[in-house]
Amino acid sequence: MRLDIKVNAYRKPLETAGTLVHGRRKKWSTEFWMLLPSMILLAVISIFPFLYMIYASFMDYSLSFDEPTFNGMKNWEKVLTNDTFWASWGRTAVYALCGLSLEMLIGVGMALLIYVLPKARNLILTLWMIPLFVAPVVVGLLGRFLLNSTYGLYAWLFRLIGVETEILGNVSTALPAIILMDVWEWTPLITMIVFAGLQSLPEEVLEAAEVDGAGYVRRLIHVIFPLISRTILLALLIRMMDILRFVDTIKITTEGGPADSTKVIGYHLMEVAFRFQDFGSAAALGLSMLVVTIFLGQQFVRFMRKGEE
Amino acid sequence: MKRRTVFQITALVLVIIMFTGACSSEAPIDTKSKNADKINPNKLVDAPFEGWVEGLPKIQAPEGFDWKQFKGVQINVISENTPPSSALAANIEKFEKVTGIKVNIEQSDLGTVVEKVGLDFNAKSAKYHVIYADPYQILAKYSEHFVDLNLFNKEPTMPHIPGGLEDFVPTQLEVLGYMGNKEKLLALPYDNPTMVLAYRKDVFEKYKDLFMKEKGYDWTPRPGMTWDQYYDIAKWINQKVKEGVITEVKYGTGHQAKQYDSLMCDFSNILAANGGDYFGRKDIGTIGTIDPGKSAMTSKQALESVKFYNQLLKEAAPGSTSWDWNGLAEAFAAGEIAMAPEWHEFSAMFENKEKSKVAGKVGWSLLPKGKVRSANIFGGTGIGINKYASDDEKKAAWLFLVWATSPQSQYMILKSDLGGSTPTRSSVYELPDVKKGMEPGTKESEEMPNLLSMKSVLKAWEAENAYMRPKIPQWPQIDTYVFTELSKMIAGKQSPEQTVKAITEMVDEATGN
Numbered sequence: 001m002r003l004d005i006k007v008n009a010y011r012k013p014l015e016t017a018g019t020l021v022h023g024r025r026k027k028w029s030t031e032f033w034m035l036l037p038s039m040i041l042l043a044v045i046s047i048f049p050f051l052y053m054i055y056a057s058f059m060d061y062s063l064s065f066d067e068p069t070f071n072g073m074k075n076w077e078k079v080l081t082n083d084t085f086w087a088s089w090g091r092t093a094v095y096a097l098c099g100l101s102l103e104m105l106i107g108v109g110m111a112l113l114i115y116v117l118p119k120a121r122n123l124i125l126t127l128w129m130i131p132l133f134v135a136p137v138v139v140g141l142l143g144r145f146l147l148n149s150t151y152g153l154y155a156w157l158f159r160l161i162g163v164e165t166e167i168l169g170n171v172s173t174a175l176p177a178i179i180l181m182d183v184w185e186w187t188p189l190i191t192m193i194v195f196a197g198l199q200s201l202p203e204e205v206l207e208a209a210e211v212d213g214a215g216y217v218r219r220l221i222h223v224i225f226p227l228i229s230r231t232i233l234l235a236l237l238i239r240m241m242d243i244l245r246f247v248d249t250i251k252i253t254t255e256g257g258p259a260d261s262t263k264v265i266g267y268h269l270m271e272v273a274f275r276f277q278d279f280g281s282a283a284a285l286g287l288s289m290l291v292v293t294i295f296l297g298q299q300f301v302r303f304m305r306k307g308e309e
Numbered sequence: 310m311k312r313r314t315v316f317q318i319t320a321l322v323l324v325i326i327m328f329t330g331a332c333s334s335e336a337p338i339d340t341k342s343k344n345a346d347k348i349n350p351n352k353l354v355d356a357p358f359e360g361w362v363e364g365l366p367k368i369q370a371p372e373g374f375d376w377k378q379f380k381g382v383q384i385n386v387i388s389e390n391t392p393p394s395s396a397l398a399a400n401i402e403k404f405e406k407v408t409g410i411k412v413n414i415e416q417s418d419l420g421t422v423v424e425k426v427g428l429d430f431n432a433k434s435a436k437y438h439v440i441y442a443d444p445y446q447i448l449a450k451y452s453e454h455f456v457d458l459n460l461f462n463k464e465p466t467m468p469h470i471p472g473g474l475e476d477f478v479p480t481q482l483e484v485l486g487y488m489g490n491k492e493k494l495l496a497l498p499y500d501n502p503t504m505v506l507a508y509r510k511d512v513f514e515k516y517k518d519l520f521m522k523e524k525g526y527d528w529t530p531r532p533g534m535t536w537d538q539y540y541d542i543a544k545w546i547n548q549k550v551k552e553g554v555i556t557e558v559k560y561g562t563g564h565q566a567k568q569y570d571s572l573m574c575d576f577s578n579i580l581a582a583n584g585g586d587y588f589g590r591k592d593i594g595t596i597g598t599i600d601p602g603k604s605a606m607t608s609k610q611a612l613e614s615v616k617f618y619n620q621l622l623k624e625a626a627p628g629s630t631s632w633d634w635n636g637l638a639e640a641f642a643a644g645e646i647a648m649a650p651e652w653h654e655f656s657a658m659f660e661n662k663e664k665s666k667v668a669g670k671v672g673w674s675l676l677p678k679g680k681v682r683s684a685n686i687f688g689g690t691g692i693g694i695n696k697y698a699s700d701d702e703k704k705a706a707w708l709f710l711v712w713a714t715s716p717q718s719q720y721m722i723l724k725s726d727l728g729g730s731t732p733t734r735s736s737v738y739e740l741p742d743v744k745k746g747m748e749p750g751t752k753e754s755e756e757m758p759n760l761l762s763m764k765s766v767l768k769a770w771e772a773e774n775a776y777m778r779p780k781i782p783q784w785p786q787i788d789t790y791v792f793t794e795l796s797k798m799i800a801g802k803q804s805p806e807q808t809v810k811a812i813t814e815m816v817d818e819a820t821g822n
Contacts, residue, residue, distance in 0.1 A: 149628035150640045169567065169631025171800045257568020258630050259800035260793060274424045276786045277450070 056283035068280070075284040085285070087260065088268040089292075095179060095264055096243045102183045103239060107190025108232060112220070114191070115198045129192065131185045140252025143181045144168070147253075171261045174254050178262055181249050186242070190235045197231030198224070230304055237300045244293055265289060338456065339700045340707075342466035348373040350465035357407050358717070364740050365716040366472030371465060379705040380409030384698075386709070387425060388441040389690070390416040392654060393500045396725035397713055404712050410705045419570075423447060423785070430454040435698035438706045442496040442693040444484050449597050450782045452488035455495040456694040461707040462494070468708065470497070471715045476734050478770055483595040484777050485691035490596065496691030497714040498733035503775075504578060504686045505765040506530050507641060507659065508648035510672040512546075512557050519554075520545060530648060530674040532683065532768065536579060536617065539648070539677045543624045546647050560626035563637050563646035568796035571633040573778075573788050574686050576618050576795055578650055581686075581776040582679025583617075585610035587787065587816065594777025601781045604816035606809050610680070615798065615805040622799045630799060642667060650676055652688065653762035653769075654731060660758035669749075673762040675769055684776035685769035689733070723757050731759055731766070738767070783819045790815040 057075050059068040079085055114125050131139070147167045149155045158165040167173045201224065209219045247266040250256060256263035256271070263271075269289065273282035342348055352372040361367055370376065388394035398414040405412060415437075417425070423446045429436050430451050442448040442455065462469050474482060477498045483491075485498045508530045520528045520542070528542050543561030550559060565571035580586065585608055586593075588601040605611065622629060626646055628636065638655040640646055642665035653673065662668045675683045692713065694706045712718055719732035720740070737743055746753035746760035754761050768774060778784070790812055798808040 148636070148639075149626075149631065150636070150643050150645060164627060166627040166631060169628060171802070254631070255567065255569045257793070257796045259568070259797040259802045261800070271789065274427070275420070275789060277427055278786075 053283045053286060056279055057287055059280050061280035061283070062278050071280065075280040078281050079284045079288065084260065084263065084268055085265075085288075088263050088265040091175065091262070092244065092246075092264040092266070095175065095182075095246070096240060098176075099179045099182050099243060100236065100239055102179070103187045103190050104232070104236065106183065107187045107235070108194050110187070111191045111194035111198060112224075114195060125191075125195065129188045132188045132192075134185065136185065136248035137252055139181055139185050140249040143177065143249065144253050147177060168254055169258055171259050174258060174262050178249055178253060181253075182243075182246070186239060190239065193235040193238070194228060194231055197228040201227055233300060233304050237297065240296055240300070241293060244289060244296075338460055338696075338703060340460045340464040340467060340704070342371075342374055342464075342704075343378040344373065344375050345466040348466045356468065358403065358712075360403075360717075360721075362717055362720050362740070365720060365734075365736055366476065368468060368471045368711060368715050368717065370468040374466070374468065376407050376708075377409045379701055379708070381411075382701050382705040383411040383413065384438040384702055384706050384709060385436060386412060386414045386439040386441075386692075387422055387437040388414060388416050388692075389419045389422050389443070391500050391502075391690075392657075392725075392727070392730035393713075393722050394441075395727040396722040396730065397718070399725065399727045400721060404709065408705070408708055410708065412709060419443060419446065426451065429695065430697075433697050435695045435702065438695050438698045438702050439709055440496075440693050440695055441499070442485070442691045444488075444496075444597070444690065444780050445778060445784045445788070448485075448488050448495060448691070448693070449780045449784055452493075452495055454696055455493075456696045456698075456703055457493040457495065458486075458497065458693065458707070458710070459494045461704075467704070468711050470711060471717070472734060472736055476716065476736050478733065478735060480595060480770065480772060480775060480777075481687070481689055481733060484687065484780065485689055488597050488780065489599060496693035497710055499690055499692045499714060501687065501689030501731055501733050502652040502654045503688065503766050503769045504574060504650050504676065505653050505762060505769055506648060506674045506676050507651045507655070507762075508672050508674065509558060509646075509667065509670055511670045512555065512647050513672070515557070516549070516555060519549075530672065530677075532675045532678075534674070534677045536582060536621075536677040536679050540617075540621050540624065543621070543648070547624060557644070558647045559645045561624060561647050562621070563626040563632065563640050563649045564622060564629040565632050565634050565637045565651075566622055566625070566629045566796070566799055567631050567633045567636065568792055569633045570788060570792065571637075572792040572795055574634075574688065575650060576614070576791070577686050577776060577778055578676050578684050579618050579621075579679060580611060580614040581684030582676070582682060583610045583614045584679070584681035585614050587779050587791070588781075593779045593781065595780070597780030599782055601779055601783075601820055603822045604813045604820075606813045606816065612805060612809050614679070615795070615808050618795070619798055619805055630796075653766045654759055656760075656762040657758045660755075660761065671761070673765040675765055675774060683769075683774050685774055686776045686778065687770075723759065731763070738763075781820070786819045787816050790819070 056068070058070060058072060060071040060074070061068040110128060114121055114128070117124065134142075146153050147155070149166045149169070154167065155165050167177050205223060205227070206219065209223045214222065245266045246264060247270050250262050250264065250267050251270070254262045256267050266289075269282060269285045272278050272285055349372040353369040354372050354374070355361075356368040356370055357376060358368060386394075394414055394416050398416070401412050401414065404410070422441055423443065426437065426440055426447055427450075440447065440455070448455070461467055462474075474494075478501075481498045481501055486494050486496050488495060513529050517528065524541070524545065526538070528538070539562070546555055546558065546561030549555040565575050586605055588603075589605045590598065590602055592598070593601055626640060628640055632640065634652055634655070637649055637651060638658055641649050641651065641655075642659055644666040656671070656673070659665050659671045660668050676685050677683065692710060694703055694710065698706060714733065716732070716734040716736045719734050720737050722730045723732050723737065723743070732738065742753045743757070743760060745751050746757045747763045748754060749761060779787070781787075794803070794808045794811045794815075797803050798805060803811070
């Protein structure tokens with residue numbers, strides 16, 4: 001009974017910050033003060049810029065003019081009625097669909113392959129990871145050199161069979177080439193995530209399936225995939241978010257061309273913000289991207305939860 | 310005092326500070342030398358730089374001027390990664406030794422420079438004290454953020470521009486130094502690449518008779534050659550390459566038609582040669598304006614030029630659609646192309662035996678004539694001072710400007726292995742060795758290979774042959790519209806008619822007309 005009284009006496013001020021503590025009034029709890037620095041940091045680096053972005057999306061905010069002025073929905077109207085905006089989203093969708101499909105196919109396949117390797121598993125995994133350590137700008141430069149029609153390796157190989165190529169300057173090949181560069185760089189990330197998922201598989205379940213006479217393919221379909229499905233979804237989500245803001249390689253290789261064929265939404269945003277210096281429209285564009293990202297994220301989470309149920 | 314009262318007083322003080330800050334006018338710049346009282350402005354003394362070149366105006370300061378008065382001041386220079394900046398960076402100790410000023414030169418591609426300068430100006434900060442003031446992408450848009458250099462040049466206690474403003478090429482000074490009017494001098498000419506025609510002398514000499522026999526005229530590139538002839542020659546070379554007659558090159562022509570600024574430059578040569586332009590106003594390319602009026606891309610000349618460019622690109626090397634000026638230069642240096650409109654400063658690269666297969670085989674000429682004239686786009690840039698820098702930094706930056714744009718430094722840049730750029734000073738072109746360097750095969754031309762293109766460039770700088778694109782604040786946007794729509798046309802996505810219509814609509818929207 002005495003103990004109960006002590007506990008209650010200790011708990012009360014924590015639960016009701018702003019009430020009496022040891023006979024005097026305490027406005028804020030200790031936890032609040034401990035969290036305050038990180039809350040300020042969060043406000044400065046995340047919440048304030050976000051709110052400012054919303055504010056900027058309703059302003060005529062161009063560096064060539066004086067102070068920003070309120071222009072209502074004009075930026076939104078400009079962004080949403082622009083053909084380039086929708087075309088860029090279309091290209092982003094193609095890019096995401098093709099790129100992600102390839103990355104998932106190769107990445108998951110490679111993870112499964114490395115997982116069953118009897119030896120040198122770590123060495124192969126490390127070698128496979130190398131593209132991940134290369135900066136996207138460098139990937140763009142590498143791609144540009146390899147695909148250069150004057151001295152590039154691929155142009156030289158094609159010439160051996162009598163074909164003149166111009167990969168980055170051709171509307172039908174520029175985007176696929178950039179997708180392949182992206183696949184080269186980011187597939188190892190999928191492999192790494194899925195491989196980590198595979199390593200956490202319960203041995204007993206796999207052994208039980210094996211004892212029951214299930215072959216590798218059946219174990220893969222009925223045991224392994226269901227168990228790692230959430231890990232795969234997570235990898236997919238991470239890459240999806242990444243692809244939406246993809247810019248670097250395009251900037252280095254094609255500048256969005258030829259004929260806008262590689263202008264994805266991230267590049268369009270960068271162009272409006274930094275080339276046109278039209279920060280109002282860029283803010284509206286950025287917010288539209290945010291809405292899509294949140295929507296996709298929610299769908300993924302919902303899908304994952306469905307799996308759990 | 311209660312905490313709430315303290316908070317209220319602090320807030321009130323902050324509001325007053327902000328209000329007075331907003332209302333106060335800009336403080337005048339102190340341009341005087343630190344030891345102004347000990348200076349005799351009536352007598353000029355040579356600056357303590359070494360290695361003066363006879364025949365060029367020297368850097369001078371009024372008697373008593375202390376060149377070390379800004380010792381310890383650091384100035385940051387932002388520049389495009391062009392030859393002059395590389396050459397200055399390599400020789401910066403010459404300036405630092407005399408002045409004690411530390412200079413950090415940051416070089417990036419032009420797009421990055423434009424972004425960084427824009428952000429610096431927007432924040433009204435002075436991370437960069439000396440700005441590479443590209444007239445179309447920086448000066449036109451941010452002219453209000455530059456220091457008026459007249460204030461320093463007319464200050465009796467400071468060093469002045471050696472040789473005077475009249476030593477700069479007048480048109481170049483107008484384009485690179487002013488915006489809207491000539492009241493304020495915002496930048497000093499710093500580099501000045503110009504597009505002219507590069508061609509393979511060996512190919513044109515070897516097949517001259519064959520061409521003459523089949524086509525009936527002398528095909529050697531020279532002033533007066535037309536764009537129609539250029540197209541005809543390119544087509545003929547392509548045909549002869551296919552037949553196996555010509556083996557020295559793979560294509561008659563190559564262009565810088567990547568969806569980029571280079572495509573606009575490449576096309577502008579033809580547009581202006583046919584008497585067209587992006588806007589109707591005549592002084593728009595030199596002094597510049599904030600009100601360009603309606604787009605002139607609806608003109609007959611514009612449509613003809615777009616049609617011709619589309620046709621020409623069908624005969625160009627296929628790589629053209631992915632080449633900017635660098636890509637085109639690499640292809641030309643690799644020996645793939647017989648002729649190409651290119652920035653003249655690539656002459657140094659073409660003559661470099663380690664980087665080029667065409668060293669000693671390159672000729673230069675004015676760009677072909679269109680319906681009206683030969684138009685050679687000018688791409689120079691000036692350097693100016695950020696007005697948000699402190700007074701000491703501004704003065705230190707002025708000393709840097711005086712040194713960097715002086716005839717002596719311009720000559721040094723011309724001779725530098727890292728630079729090899731083109732002097733912006735008329736006096737440099739009067740030097741005997743510079744004159745000799747313009748002749749192929751001379752020792753001087755080997756030392757200063759950019760001079761091999763200079764005869765054509767000097768012609769290109771004459772008012773009737775030069776083309777200056779519009780100098781207006783909206784230019785980065787309009788430039789993007791122009792090259793994007795042209796790229797769509799070249800890729801077969803739209804017709805020339807649709808292209809001019811799209812450009813016109815977008816340009817008028819951007820300029821509010």
